[in-house]
Amino acid sequence: MRPGAGGRRNVTNPPWWRNAVIYQVYVRSFADSDGDGVGDLEGVRARLGYLADLGADAIWFTPWYPSPMADGGYDVADYRSIEPAFGTLEQAERLIVEASGLGLRTIVDVVPNHVSSAHPWFVEALAAGPGSPARQKFWFHSGKGPDGGQMPTRWVSSFSGDTWTRTVNPDGRPGEWYLHLFTPQQPDLNWSNPQVRAEHEEILRFWFDRGVAGVRIDSAAMPVKDPALPEVPARPEPGAHPFIDRDELHDIYRAWRAVADSYPDERILVGELWLEDVERFARYLRPDEMHTAFNFDFMARPWEAKELRASIEATLAAHAPTGAPATWVLSNHDVTRPVTRYGRADSSFSFAAKRFGVPSDLDRGTRRARAAALLVAALPGSLYIYQGDELGLPEVEDIPAERRQDPMHYRSGGRDPGRDGCRVPLPWSASNPTAGFSPDAAIAEPWLPQPADWAARSVEQQENEPDSMLALYRAALRTRRTELLTDDFSWLTSSADVLAFRRPANFVCMVNLGTEPVPLPEPAELLLASGPLAEGFLPPDTAAWLRH
Ligand code: GLC
Ligand code: MG
Secondary structure, rough: OOOOOOOOOOOOOOOOOOOEEEEEEEEEHOOOOOOOOOOHHHHHHHHHHHHHHHHOOOEEEEOOOOOOOOOOOOOOOHHHHHHOOOHHHHHHHHHHHHHHHHEEEEEEEEEEOOOOOOOOHHHHHHOOOOOOHHEEEEOEEOEEOOOOOOOOOEEEOOOOOOOOOEEOOOOEEEEEEEEEOOOOOEEEEOOOHHHHHHHHHHHHHHHHOOOOEEEEEOOOOOOOOOOOOOOOOOOOOOOOOOOOOOOHHHHHHHHHHHHHHHHHHHHOOEEOOOOOHHHEEEOOOOOOOOEEEEOHHHHHOOOOOOHHHHHHHHHHHHHHHOOOOOOOOOOOOOOOOOOOOOOOOOOOOOOOOOOOOOOOOOOOOOHHHHHHHHHHHHHOOOEEOOOOOOHHOOOOOOOHHHHHHHHHHHHHOOOOOOHHHOOOOOOOOOOOOOOOOOOOOOOOOOOOOOOOOOHHOHHHHHHHOOOOOOHHHHHHHHHHHHOOOOOOOOOOOOOEEEEEEEOOOEEEEEOOOOOOOOOOOOOOOOEEEEEOEEOOOOOOEEEEEOOO
C-alpha cells in the first residue's frame, strides 16, 4: 500500500464512500403508497426528503427484484426488473434520479450465491434433466447410497436443516439432488460456470448504467464451493471450508471491481462478509477487490466497554493495511433491534442464541442505543443505519405465529423467533390504523402486524419532540457532516468503563458504559449528548460529543 493511502489519510475531500452515512431501506416495510399493505418504490420516493433531512448520503435498497418472497426478496427471480408489488423499472429509474437530485446515492443489493427456484435458469434446469448444460449452472448431483436416496453432503443450512433437495426426473422417477445453502427455494449457483460469472457482471453493468453508485453483495463469502463436496471439517483451516471464504472468490470480486472501475465516477462494492478471522476478512478489501465490507463484529458484541474497545481496535487494525475504511453497523434486517438487544442482560448478538421470551428493559435499551448511535457516528469510516433505528423502534416480539413469514423461524421448527420482529412496517404518523405506513384508503393490512403503540413512535410524533431518537440522529449526522471528515482517531486515557477518543479538530467522543457517573473533561464545549448530563458529569449509559 502506498504511504498516505491507508487508514490514516488526512485529506480534505476523501471519496464520498469513505465516510458516508448509508441508510438501509427494507422496501417492503418502509412506506406503502398504494394501500396494499406492502411498502413500495413510490412510498420511498415520497419520503426522499425525509432521508435527505436525516443526513443520509446514500440509500441501500434490500432486493427490489421480482421474487416469490420465500426469503424476503433474497430469492431473486429476475435481476433486471422490479418486484410488481414494489413498482416498475421506470419507477426505480426515476427514484434513482430523484434521490441523486437530493444528494442521495443509490446502492442495490445483488445476490450472487443463489437465485429463486422461480428464476428461468432453474426452471429450465429442472426441465432439461440430468447431464444438461442448464443444470451445470447449479449444483445438481446424484445422491449417495444404492438408490441415490441420501444427500450428497450433510452440510447444514444457515436456516437450519438440510442443504439438498431431491428432484423428480421428467419421467416421474426420483432424480438428482440440488444444493441450497438457504431455503429449497434458493438454489445455489455454480460459480465455476463461465455463464454464471458473465451474467452477474452484466447485471452489475445493468444497474451501474442506471446510475446506481454501488452494490451490496449478499452472502459474499459463500458463492464458491469445493467441487469435491467434502463434509465440513470440525475445525477448517483458513480457506479450507467447503463453502465459506474459498480463495477462488477473490478472482470473482476482482472481475467485479474491474466492472465498477470501468465507470468514470466511483461505483462501489460493499460485501456482506460474516467472517471471524480478521486477516481473512481483510483480504476482500485489497485495493482491487471490494471497497468496503460490513463489520459485524461490533454489532455482535455486548454493551461493555472492554468488548467494544476491543472490537474497535481490532476493526481499525484489520483495515489499516488495506487502506479501506471501516464500516459501523448497529443492526440490519437480519438482527435484533438495538433498543431491545441492549436492554437485555446478555446484550451480545448471535443467530444461534436467538430465542423467545428473553426479557428486555426497553428504557435501559433505549438509553444505550442512543449512546451507541453517538459512538458509531463518531468512529472513522462509513456508517450504516437500518430503517427504524433512527426512531428507536424495538424488536417486535409478539407477532402471532400464523403471521410470521421468515424461513429462519419456521425452518427451525418455531424455536428461532426469526427476523420478522425487525421488519415490521414503519410508523410515519398517527393519521390512520397503520400508523401512516399505508394511505388512509388502504385496502389491506400491513404485511406484518404493527404493535398497538406504533403511532406513538412515529416520525411525525418524534419531529415534535426535541429529545426524541429522531432528533438525536438528525443532530448527530448534521455534526458528523462538518466535523468528522477524515480518518484521524486516537484513544484518550479513561477509566475501564469509559470509551473516550479524539477525532480531528479537538472533537472528543466519550461514552460511559459503567454504572457510576464520570467527570467530563474541562474545559469543554458540549456539542451533543445522548441523554441529560449531571453538572460536569457523564451519567451511565450516556455518550457526549465535546470540543476539548
Ligand atoms: C443475507 C441476507 C439475508 C438473507 C441471506 C440469504 O444474509 O442479509 O436476509 O436471508 O443473505 O440470501
Ligand atoms: Mg404498496
